[in-house]
Amino acid sequence: MKFYVPRDAAAKALGADAVAAEIGRLAQARGLDIEIVRNGSRGMMWLEPLVEVDREEGRVGYGPVMPGDVAAILDGSAQSLGPVEEIPFFAKQNRLTFARVGLIDPLSLAEYEENGGLIGLRRALGMSGEEITREVTESGLRGRGGAGFPAGIKWETVRKAEADRKYIVCNADEGDSGTFADRMLLEGDPFCLIEGMVIAGLAVGAKKGFVYMRSEYPDAIEVLDLSLKVAREAGLIGRSVLGSGQAFDLEMRVGAGAYVCGEETSLLNSLEGKRGVVRAKPPLPALEGLFGKPTVVNNLLTLGSIPIIMAKGAAFYASFGLGHSKGTMPIQIAGNVKYGGLFETAFGMPLGELVHDVAGGTATGRPVKAVQVGGPLGAYFAPEQFDTPFGYEEFDGAGGLIGHAGIVVFDDSADMLGMARFAMEFCAVESCGKCTPCRIGAVRGVETIDRIAAGEAEAVPLLEDLCEVMKDGSLCALGGFTPYPVLSALRLFPEEFGRAKEAAE
Amino acid sequence: MPDDLSMSLPALPPTEEIAALVAAKLNLEGPLLPILHELQETYGYIPENALGIMAEALNITRAEVHGVVSFYHDFRSRPAGRHVIKICRAEACQAMGGAALGAAVLERLGVEWHGTTPDGAITIEPIYCLGLCACGPAAMVDGRLIGRATFETVIEPIGERVK
Ligand SMILES: Cc1cc2nc3c(=O)[nH]c(=O)nc-3n(C[C@H](O)[C@H](O)[C@H](O)COP(=O)(O)O)c2cc1C
Ligand code: FES
Numbered sequence: 001m002k003f004y005v006p007r008d009a010a011a012k013a014l015g016a017d018a019v020a021a022e023i024g025r026l027a028q029a030r031g032l033d034i035e036i037v038r039n040g041s042r043g044m045m046w047l048e049p050l051v052e053v054d055r056e057e058g059r060v061g062y063g064p065v066m067p068g069d070v071a072a073i074l075d076g077s078a079q080s081l082g083p084v085e086e087i088p089f090f091a092k093q094n095r096l097t098f099a100r101v102g103l104i105d106p107l108s109l110a111e112y113e114e115n116g117g118l119i120g121l122r123r124a125l126g127m128s129g130e131e132i133t134r135e136v137t138e139s140g141l142r143g144r145g146g147a148g149f150p151a152g153i154k155w156e157t158v159r160k161a162e163a164d165r166k167y168i169v170c171n172a173d174e175g176d177s178g179t180f181a182d183r184m185l186l187e188g189d190p191f192c193l194i195e196g197m198v199i200a201g202l203a204v205g206a207k208k209g210f211v212y213m214r215s216e217y218p219d220a221i222e223v224l225d226l227s228l229k230v231a232r233e234a235g236l237i238g239r240s241v242l243g244s245g246q247a248f249d250l251e252m253r254v255g256a257g258a259y260v261c262g263e264e265t266s267l268l269n270s271l272e273g274k275r276g277v278v279r280a281k282p283p284l285p286a287l288e289g290l291f292g293k294p295t296v297v298n299n300l301l302t303l304g305s306i307p308i309i310m311a312k313g314a315a316f317y318a319s320f321g322l323g324h325s326k327g328t329m330p331i332q333i334a335g336n337v338k339y340g341g342l343f344e345t346a347f348g349m350p351l352g353e354l355v356h357d358v359a360g361g362t363a364t365g366r367p368v369k370a371v372q373v374g375g376p377l378g379a380y381f382a383p384e385q386f387d388t389p390f391g392y393e394e395f396d397g398a399g400g401l402i403g404h405a406g407i408v409v410f411d412d413s414a415d416m417l418g419m420a421r422f423a424m425e426f427c428a429v430e431s432c433g434k435c436t437p438c439r440i441g442a443v444r445g446v447e448t449i450d451r452i453a454a455g456e457a458e459a460v461p462l463l464e465d466l467c468e469v470m471k472d473g474s475l476c477a478l479g480g481f482t483p484y485p486v487l488s489a490l491r492l493f494p495e496e497f498g499r500a501k502e503a504a505e
Numbered sequence: 506m507p508d509d510l511s512m513s514l515p516a517l518p519p520t521e522e523i524a525a526l527v528a529a530k531l532n533l534e535g536p537l538l539p540i541l542h543e544l545q546e547t548y549g550y551i552p553e554n555a556l557g558i559m560a561e562a563l564n565i566t567r568a569e570v571h572g573v574v575s576f577y578h579d580f581r582s583r584p585a586g587r588h589v590i591k592i593c594r595a596e597a598c599q600a601m602g603g604a605a606l607g608a609a610v611l612e613r614l615g616v617e618w619h620g621t622t623p624d625g626a627i628t629i630e631p632i633y634c635l636g637l638c639a640c641g642p643a644a645m646v647d648g649r650l651i652g653r654a655t656f657e658t659v660i661e662p663i664g665e666r667v668k
Contacts, residue, residue, distance in 0.1 A: 009635075009636060010636070010637050013651055014640060178634075215579055218650075251533075253539065255538075257578035259633060273535040276576060291534065334597040335601065335638065336601055340639030372596055376595070408600055411600075
């Protein structure tokens, strides 16, 4: 009998370690011959810890499992969820990037290969950098870190740049509230990221890569560290990638709790050992990035989508999606939801379908009041806008952004003035301090919202002005996009800012 | 980071020991952050006498090193309490009652964010997202993650008496 108990941070936070220990203890007491695999999470967080058992007739799931449930699972008397792939939340997905997450032992390179891993890299090793880059461009893959810039075009700039050294940097800072896809992919399938980064190195002519991890992810840090050792021993990274004679090595670095270090130029400064202040652009990091050298900075999901694109071809990937949003997006459904977790689907699903049909509405059972999409710099959406299809242009057109594709749901008890205040407060705490609109503007924003809360509705135009200044004058999207949640809350719920509904429209 | 002034600083670690930790990382590209993590891991904070050692080893000014240390929320200039509670303040956790959880714990301990109880037992810090946003509110107690955290599950792992 084989047991799968996730080592994913969320599963552990809900008690997976105690469950794994109990399975081991009881099996030993009963003299059963079992194996426990610590897999990634299947992404259905309301079922975690989700245990799967393989009695040689396919895997069946149980969840959420507490240590006290283990005896019945061993007996076979516990109520199972059936095959996990058939649970509607899972069955409705298009798992391309997350195909192996939850399925395999994250640290087994053999299982990685048996399940489609390394096919893309082997193909890339037989191609020129130009050919690899063209494939990525044709796939339509856009940056998953927030800005949605076409990955192939960025790679082409770095590929063409002349330099003695180039770098690939994976942005695994994942600071947005409501997002955890980078974490889950790393904890559940780290070789997928490693393979993607090696391919990026081959494409642009870089021999060194860095993964910049957030310090808030101790489990992901551990898994990446272990997987890098396995990869190096197996010759997947190092002096000669899979014996090809081409070198590529990877190093992990850990941030130190600064949200702004997810911004790419601030991240580069941090990697160099400096204060994580934002750099003015130009020069683009693609031309003058890490230590002044041409650098690809990509989000972890962007790089993690490369192996499947190289394995199945650009046309396959581009056949999913909507308009200019090609492929799939691992959407993270969070906050006050009944069925929260990771839902990878082709672009195009309407927001309301995600919130109501996929996520089942709120956990509290109360009506949905608003959802924030795209992290702390993303706009709030009200149910009236739930027909907006999940895509870059579509969200832009609706006055928002998809960002790193986190959806945070709030029920009708949410205090939207309070949420607007929090957005400003967060910006003030996390501002790198380089530009005035962000550093000072955010502090003034908190004060102005406090005045409005105290009954001074006349301060609303001041808040709107301030937001304009922050939008136009900030160096990066921290100050520049903080107005999104603030102004959207004001526009959707003017009465909470002491205004009649018409007055704000 | 505001410090609790009632707590006295421990004796500074020996210079040679710090210098050895620093020297071990100098072969890295961009070694300062890895060095700072190593120091904090070893001592629980960044000792004052390490600044000059790092500055000299990296050929930058002491002020620059101080600038880096003070920029990042993670680095402490003095040790934390014996236990550290971190509670997520970010949006997804707020949607599940995170703010009330934070307020309740602060009230019970009688401290503000970043504060340490007068007996040096517990430090409480805000954190902005642990990636547990679909099972909030989230907390981390002495490095252990807690999903769907409640007042009890946050306080429970701390063996010491919470007044
Ligand atoms: C304040 C701020 C925080 C950011 N945080 C992240 C982050 O945590 N992860 C990320 O991939 N991109 C983040 N970004 C976006 C990056 O600057 C950059 O666009 C991205 O890493 C590029 O990779 P991509 O093209 O693959 O998306 C952030 C941007 C800003 C302004
Ligand atoms: S918002 Fe609290 S864990 Fe992500």
